[in-house]
Amino acid sequence: MKKTICLLLFQILAVFTLTAQLPFNNRYYKTVFDSVSIDTSIVYGNAPALTFPYLSESNTFNENLLMDIYQPYGDTLNARPLVICVHSGAFLSGSRKNDDMIDFCDLLAHRGYVAATIDYRLGMNILSTASSIRAVYRGLQDGRAAVRFFKEFAGLYKIDTNQIYLLGSSAGSFIGLQNMFMDTEVERPPETFNSPDLGCLDCSGNSYSHSGKANAVVSLWGAVEDTTLIVNTDSLPLFLAHGKADNVVYFDMGHPFGYNGFPETYGSLPVSQQKATYGFPASTYFVKGVGHEFYGADNGMWGELGPNAYWDTVFAKVDTFFYKVHKPQASFSTTGFENIYMFFDKSTGASQWHWDFGDGTYSDEANPAHEFEVSGSYTVVEMVLNDLTSWDTTSTMVDITISIDENPFNNIIIYPNPTTDMIVVSGDFSTITLLNQAGHEVRKVDNEHQINIANLPVGIYFVKVVTSRGVVVKKLVKR
Numbered sequence: 001m002k003k004t005i006c007l008l009l010f011q012i013l014a015v016f017t018l019t020a021q022l023p024f025n026n027r028y029y030k031t032v033f034d035s036v037s038i039d040t041s042i043v044y045g046n047a048p049a050l051t052f053p054y055l056s057e058s059n060t061f062n063e064n065l066l067m068d069i070y071q072p073y074g075d076t077l078n079a080r081p082l083v084i085c086v087h088s089g090a091f092l093s094g095s096r097k098n099d100d101m102i103d104f105c106d107l108l109a110h111r112g113y114v115a116a117t118i119d120y121r122l123g124m125n126i127l128s129t130a131s132s133i134r135a136v137y138r139g140l141q142d143g144r145a146a147v148r149f150f151k152e153f154a155g156l157y158k159i160d161t162n163q164i165y166l167l168g169s170s171a172g173s174f175i176g177l178q179n180m181f182m183d184t185e186v187e188r189p190p191e192t193f194n195s196p197d198l199g200c201l202d203c204s205g206n207s208y209s210h211s212g213k214a215n216a217v218v219s220l221w222g223a224v225e226d227t228t229l230i231v232n233t234d235s236l237p238l239f240l241a242h243g244k245a246d247n248v249v250y251f252d253m254g255h256p257f258g259y260n261g262f263p264e265t266y267g268s269l270p271v272s273q274q275k276a277t278y279g280f281p282a283s284t285y286f287v288k289g290v291g292h293e294f295y296g297a298d299n300g301m302w303g304e305l306g307p308n309a310y311w312d313t314v315f316a317k318v319d320t321f322f323y324k325v326h327k328p329q330a331s332f333s334t335t336g337f338e339n340i341y342m343f344f345d346k347s348t349g350a351s352q353w354h355w356d357f358g359d360g361t362y363s364d365e366a367n368p369a370h371e372f373e374v375s376g377s378y379t380v381v382e383m384v385l386n387d388l389t390s391w392d393t394t395s396t397m398v399d400i401t402i403s404i405d406e407n408p409f410n411n412i413i414i415y416p417n418p419t420t421d422m423i424v425v426s427g428d429f430s431t432i433t434l435l436n437q438a439g440h441e442v443r444k445v446d447n448e449h450q451i452n453i454a455n456l457p458v459g460i461y462f463v464k465v466v467t468s469r470g471v472v473v474k475k476l477v478k479r
Helices: 002-020 099-110 129-152 171-181 268-277 310-326
Strands: 036-050 060-072 080-086 114-118 159-169 216-220 238-243 283-287 332-337 340-345 352-356 369-371 376-385 391-400 413-415 422-426 431-435 441-446 450-452 459-467 470-478
Touching: 036 099, 036 129, 060 099, 060 129, 080 099, 080 129, 080 171, 080 310, 099 114, 099 159, 099 310, 114 129, 129 159, 129 171, 159 171, 159 310, 171 216, 216 310, 238 268, 238 310, 268 283, 283 310, 332 391, 340 376, 340 459, 340 470, 369 470, 422 459
Parallel strands: 080 114, 080 159, 159 216, 216 238, 238 283
Antiparallel strands: 036 060, 060 114, 332 340, 340 369, 352 376, 376 391, 413 422, 422 450, 431 441, 431 459, 459 470
16 A cells, blocks of 8 residues: 555655646757648639740740648647748759658648748749849749748638748759848849839739748749849848859859850849848858758659758758747846845747746746745746747756754744735734735735735735844735
8 A cells, every 4th residue: 555655755756746747849959740740732823924945025824823832740730831932943843742842841831830831933034134133033933932822821821920931942043042132022023023014023823912032032043133132121031051162143242154145143242242241241151162952862853872961960950040030038036035036038029938936946927936845946948939949948056055053034934925915924023024926025014014016016025024133034925
């Protein structure tokens, strides 16, 4: 019988310990879903595309714009971040079936993202500078149409519409960067207004009434037509990866492929410099001595040996970048009275709060107060989560000194606690001061054992009792 009781107590204690600890999770960091569901050939829009051999901008046909959508199988989260992957191919080739885009989608979905790989309209007259500019603009319109599609059907695909990101490779990065920096009609290239007019940024593909602007962009070896597009309001997060020896899309500036018929473009170096000028530095991965698609792809397709060693590095940096975009930012301040400390949450983007006081006790309050019972140095950790279950932590050290031999706690009792209107303080003392959580005095009495707090707001207070042997501070809950 005794063995049974001891075993039961041990099991209860083990469950309590596990549930009390901080709720760390690996979602978005590692593979947490065993399988992925894929919806293929989803039509997200329809738009006029050039007819081969792309010699006339007026010779078009209506093309369905398709995407494949990857989701973590069995996921119960109702709002998830989305990554839209946009393939390479110089606006002449490639598709949503490119190897690298499929692998990005698969890996991201296994980690808890929704991911999609999209087709966009291809085709241009390579002998016409104006035609190449219009090809990029059509791609920009299609990327924005994909964003609008997911905003329209956010409930169906369980998307957080504030966390929609574009990831592009080469030509796909042109689309992503234009999405970030070309977001007004004033910034439209003049070549897009006639012969025929391609329409506004969100006037093609579908008619869903949402903005097609993404919340963050990953640009892999991409460029913009002009860095004057980057202005002081372009504060959204950007990740840039580029080989410094790239001779297809130049790291600095130059004509793509070295072909003068294409307009000169500005690569990741001037883009990062211009963005930093306005106080919004991009995250970067610039590699010396390597060229275009340096993770081992050729127009988005792997060779017989698959991706090279750079693939894991690029993916890890992309994954870290996305997590930083959607995680909350933990922050707090603290005020202490003797052995009682108050913690004030200053986090952004948090919807859950968890505290580890370092002494084996925990709290799920946003702004807890804690009474330390033993002298020592304690590392207090705040963990915050948001509705995506992304999390962040921060910590501080608290030093507590309590003299056991002269501890004035022994004969000071405050009751009832919690209370609604009146507290009684028993023991030998001279002064009682009642403080709110900000440390401001709200009551003070001398040699009185009862304090009426009926008219004080509900919340946590601190009772500071001056005795002949020292000062006692105890937590009080007013309901």
